Amino acid sequence: MSNIYAKITRDGLWDNNIVFVQILGMCPTMAVTSSATNGLGMGLATTFVLAASNAVIAAGRNLISPDVRIPVYIVLIASLVTLVDVSLNAFAHDLYKVLGLYIALIVANCAVLGRAEAFAGKSKVAPAALDGLMMGLGFTFALTLIGGIRELIGAGTLFANAHLLLGSAFAFLETTVIPHYKGYLLMILPPGGFLVLGFLLAGKRVLDRRLAERSARIAAEPAVA
Amino acid sequence: MGLDNLRAKLVYQGILLGSVTLLTGGALALADHATKGAIEAAKECDMKQSLTQVLPGQYDNDLLKDTVVLPGPDGDVTVYRARRAGKVEAVVFQVQGIGYAGPVVSMMGVDRDGHILGVRVIQHKETPGLGDKVDPAKTNWIHSFEGKFLGNPPADKFAVKKDGGVFDQFAGATITPRAVVKSVKGGLEFFAREKGKLLDDNPGSSAATPDGGTAARVAAAKEK
Numbered sequence: 001m002s003n004i005y006a007k008i009t010r011d012g013l014w015d016n017n018i019v020f021v022q023i024l025g026m027c028p029t030m031a032v033t034s035s036a037t038n039g040l041g042m043g044l045a046t047t048f049v050l051a052a053s054n055a056v057i058a059a060g061r062n063l064i065s066p067d068v069r070i071p072v073y074i075v076l077i078a079s080l081v082t083l084v085d086v087s088l089n090a091f092a093h094d095l096y097k098v099l100g101l102y103i104a105l106i107v108a109n110c111a112v113l114g115r116a117e118a119f120a121g122k123s124k125v126a127p128a129a130l131d132g133l134m135m136g137l138g139f140t141f142a143l144t145l146i147g148g149i150r151e152l153i154g155a156g157t158l159f160a161n162a163h164l165l166l167g168s169a170f171a172f173l174e175t176t177v178i179p180h181y182k183g184y185l186l187m188i189l190p191p192g193g194f195l196v197l198g199f200l201l202a203g204k205r206v207l208d209r210r211l212a213e214r215s216a217r218i219a220a221e222p223a224v225a
Numbered sequence: 226m227g228l229d230n231l232r233a234k235l236v237y238q239g240i241l242l243g244s245v246t247l248l249t250g251g252a253l254a255l256a257d258h259a260t261k262g263a264i265e266a267a268k269e270c271d272m273k274q275s276l277t278q279v280l281p282g283q284y285d286n287d288l289l290k291d292t293v294v295l296p297g298p299d300g301d302v303t304v305y306r307a308r309r310a311g312k313v314e315a316v317v318f319q320v321q322g323i324g325y326a327g328p329v330v331s332m333m334g335v336d337r338d339g340h341i342l343g344v345r346v347i348q349h350k351e352t353p354g355l356g357d358k359v360d361p362a363k364t365n366w367i368h369s370f371e372g373k374f375l376g377n378p379p380a381d382k383f384a385v386k387k388d389g390g391v392f393d394q395f396a397g398a399t400i401t402p403r404a405v406v407k408s409v410k411g412g413l414e415f416f417a418r419e420k421g422k423l424l425d426d427n428p429g430s431s432a433a434t435p436d437g438g439t440a441a442r443v444a445a446a447k448e449k
Contacts, residue, residue: 065241076245078249087256
C-alpha cells in the first residue's frame with residue numbers, strides 16, 4: 001500500500017504538478033505571484049482547501065449521487081473557501097489585506113474541482129486527503145517559485161513582508177538581494193507572470209527529458225557490460 | 226445494492242442537495258458567528274491607524290464613535306471628529322477621485338480653520354511604479370498637501386501643474402495625482418460648506434456615543 005502513497009506524493013509534487021503539468025489554476029497563479037510571500041500564502045490557503053475538500057468528498061462518495069455530484073462538490077468547496085476567507089480575515093488580518101481579494105478565487109481554481117472529480121470522488125479518505133495535501137504543496141511550491149523569481153528580478157528582494165504571513169519569527173526570511181535596485185516593473189506586472197511561467201515550463205520539460213535519458217542509459221548499461 | 230437504486234431517484238438527489246446546502250450553511254453561520262468580533266476589531270484597528278496618520282497630535286475622544294454622516298459629493302460621507310476638552314479641533318473624512326484604473330480613495334484630516342493636516346491614499350489600483358507614487362512609502366508627494374487650504378493656493382490653482390495649478394505630477398502619470406488633488410479640493414469645499422455642522426461644539430454631543438453624531442446634527446439644526 002505504501003507504494004500508492006509514494007506515487008500520490010510524487011504525482012502531486014512533481015510528476016502531475018497542478019501548475020507545471022496540469023496547467024490548472026492559472027488565475028491565482030498569475031494574479032498573486034508578484035512576490036514570494038504572496039505565492040506562499042495563496043499556496044497554503046489552497047492546500048488547506050484541497051486537502052479538506054478531497055477528504056470530505058471522499059468520505060461522502062457513496063452518498064453523493066453521480067447525477068448531482070458537480071453541484072454538491074461546488075457547494076462543499078465554496079463553503080470551505082468561505083471558511084478560509086473569514087478565518088484569515090479574523091486571525092491574519094494583515095495578510096488578508098494582501099490576499100483577501102484572491103481567496104475567493106480559490107473556488108474558481110479548477111484544480112480543486114479537478115481533484116474532486118478525478119481522484120477524491122472514487123477513492124478512500126486517507127489517500128484522497130494525501131492527494132489534496134500533496135497537490136496543494138506542489139501548487140504552493142510552484143507559486144512560491146514563480147513569485148520568488150518575479151520578486152527577485154522585479155524588486156530585488158525575496159520574501160518581503162514574510163512576517164505578515166508567518167509571524168515576526170520569520171522576519172529573517174526577508175532579504176534584500178540587490179540593494180539600491182531600481183526595480184524591473186515588467187516582472188511585477190502581469191506579463192512577468194506569463195514570462196516566468198513559460199520559462200519554468202520549458203525548463204521542467206528539459207529537466208524531465210534529461211532525467212529520463214539518464215535513467216534509460218543506466219538501465220541499458222548493465223546489458224552492454 | 227439498495228443505495229445504488231436510491232441514488233438514481235430524483236427525490237434522493239433533491240434531498241441530498243438540500244441536506245448538503247443545509248449542513249454547509251449551518252457551518253458557515255457558525256464560522257461567521259465565531260469570527261465576527263475579531264473581524265470587526267481588526268477593521269476598527271485599521272480605521273484607527275489610517276485616522277491617526279492624517280491627524281497629528283493628541284485628542285482626547287474616541288474618534289470612531291464621534292461621527293457625523295453628511296451628504297457629500299459622492300454619496301454620504303462619514304466624518305470623524307477629533308476633540309480636545311469637548312471642542313472639535315479637527316475632522317477626518319474619506320474622499321474619492323477617479324484615477325487611471327478605477328477609484329482612488331483618500332483619507333484627509335482638516336483642522337478647524339480648514340487647513341489640511343494630512344492626506345493618505347488608502348485604496349487604489351494604479352500602475353505600480355508610476356501612479357503608486359502617491360504612497361508615502363515611495364515618495365513624499367502626498368505630504369505636499371499639508372498646511373494647504375482653499376485660498377492657499379486659490380481655488381483655480383488647486384490643481385496639478387499641468388492644469389495650471391501648484392501640485393507636482395509624476396513623470397508618466399498625471400491622472401493619478403490629478404485624481405487625488407481633485408478629490409482633496411472637493412473635500413475642502415465639502416468642509417467649507419458643512420463647517421457649521423461639523424464643528425458643532427455642543428458638549429452634550431461629545432458624550433462619545435454612537436448616537437452622538439445624530440444628536441449633534443439635530444442640535445445644529447435647532448440652532449439655525
